[in-house]
Amino acid sequence: MSASVQATTAAAGSATDADLLAQTVIAVRTAGSALRERFGEVVRHQTRDELTRALAANDDTALSILRPRLTELRPDAGWVEDELDGGALPSGEWWVVDPAEGNVNHLHALPEWAVTATLVRDNQPALTAVHLPLTGETYTALAGGGAHRDGMPLHVSQTTDLGLGIVATSQARPDEDETVVRRVGSSITAMLSDALVVRTAVPATLHLVNVAAGRIDAFWQFVGARADLLPGALLVTEAGGRISDAEGRPWTPQSGSFLAAAPGVHGQAASTLSR
Template structure:
C-alpha cells in the first residue's frame, strides 16, 4: 500500500496487514483450488442454505494464519470458529460469502474479514478474487480499492445521491422459503419507487459496491455478523450511511447502506413495508 494510506496506529496497521494477507491467501485457495466436482458438505437453515468443503477449508486457512500471528485474539466465523480471546481483538470471518454462486461457478463471491477492538469494528477487508479486487477500510481512515491484485490503492466515495426514483438498489433473499416470500413482496412494492433492484448473492460485495459508487443502496434482512462486519465499515468509510430500522445499528433484523439522500427515504419505505420482519 502507499504510505499515505497506512494507519498511524501500529495495532490497526498490523491488523490491516494480517487481514489483507489472510484474505489474499483464502482468495487464491478458493479461486485456484475449486474442484470440478464441488459438492455440498452440509446445509444450515434450509436445504438450499449450503456449505461446501471449500468454505470449511478457507475458514481453517484464515483462522490458522491469524492465530499463528495473534494467538490471544478471539474469533467468530461462519463455519464454526468461535473463541473469546484475551487481547480485546476479535476477528469476524466469512470465508466464502456467496457460497451458492461459488457452487454454481458464478463469479460473485468474496472473502470477508473484519477485526473488532473492544467490540467495535476497526478493520475490514473484502477480497473478491474473480473481480481481481480488494476492498479495505480502517475506522476513521477511509475506504480503498485495489484492482488487479497490485498497484495503487484508490480511495472510495459513495455515489452522489440521486432522487429515490433514480436509485439503483441491491438486496438479498433468505434461504427459508416463507421468509423469502415476504422479502419478494417487499421488493415488488419497492421496484416502482426505484430505478431498479439488483440481487448479487453476496452481501460483502453489495456493501463494497455501495462504497465504490456502483450502487446507490443495499438492504437485506437476516444477515449474520460475519456477512456485514467488513462491508459495513467499508461502506461507512466511503461516506455511505448505514443502519437498520430507524435509530438502530445494522443487524440481522435489517441491514441498510446507501448514499446520503437515498438512505432516509429508502429506510422509511422499508419500515413502512415491514422489511424488518418475516
C-alpha cells in the same frame, strides 16, 4: 494526558491497526488463491447433505490458511465459528471471518464470491479486508482511516433521487421463516415502485462493496449474520455512506434489518422500506 501525548498514542494505535490490516490482506488473498484453484466446474449435488459437504470443503480450504495466520496476528482474539451467526459478541476482540462469502455461487461456477476477514472490537468493526479472487480486487477499511480498493479511496454515490438509483437486496440465509420471506417480498415490491432498478442476489458483501464504491446507491437486508454485514458496514461507513436498520434507526448486530445507502437517498430508502 497532554495533547501531544494523546496525539502520539492515537497515531501509534492507528499505525498498529494499519499494519494489522496489511497482514490481514495477505491472509485473505492467500486463501482466495486456494479457492480460485477449486473454481471452474459446477459441483453437482443431489441432496442437501451433498451440498453441505461441498460447502464445507471450500470453507475448510480457506480456513486452513486464514485461521492460523489471523490467530498469530491476534492470539487473544476470539473466533466466530459460524458465518451464519448473528447478534452481539462478548466484549473484547473477535475475528469475524467468512472463508467463502457466496460459497453457493462458487459451487455453481458463478463469479460472485469473496473471502472476508473483519476484526471486531467490543462489537464495533475495527478493520476489514474483502478479496475478490476472480478480479484480483481487494477492498479494505480501517475505522477512522477510510475505505479503499487496492489502495484507491472509495466514495459512495452522490445520488439524491431514489427514483434514479440502483438498489439491491440479498437473501440472508436459506430456510427463512415465512414472516421474513413475506417481508423481503413486500420490500422488493416497494423498491420496484420507488427506485430505478432493483438487483437481488447473494452474497450481501458484494452489494455492500458496490455501495461503498458508488456503483449502486443502497442495499438492504432482513435478519442477516455478522459475517455478511460487518465487513460492508465498515466499508460503506468509511466511504461516506449511512448505516441503519430498514426503518432508519441505529443498526447493531442484534437488529432485525439492515440498510446501507448513500446519504442523499438513505432517508428515501428507509421511508420506502417502512411502508
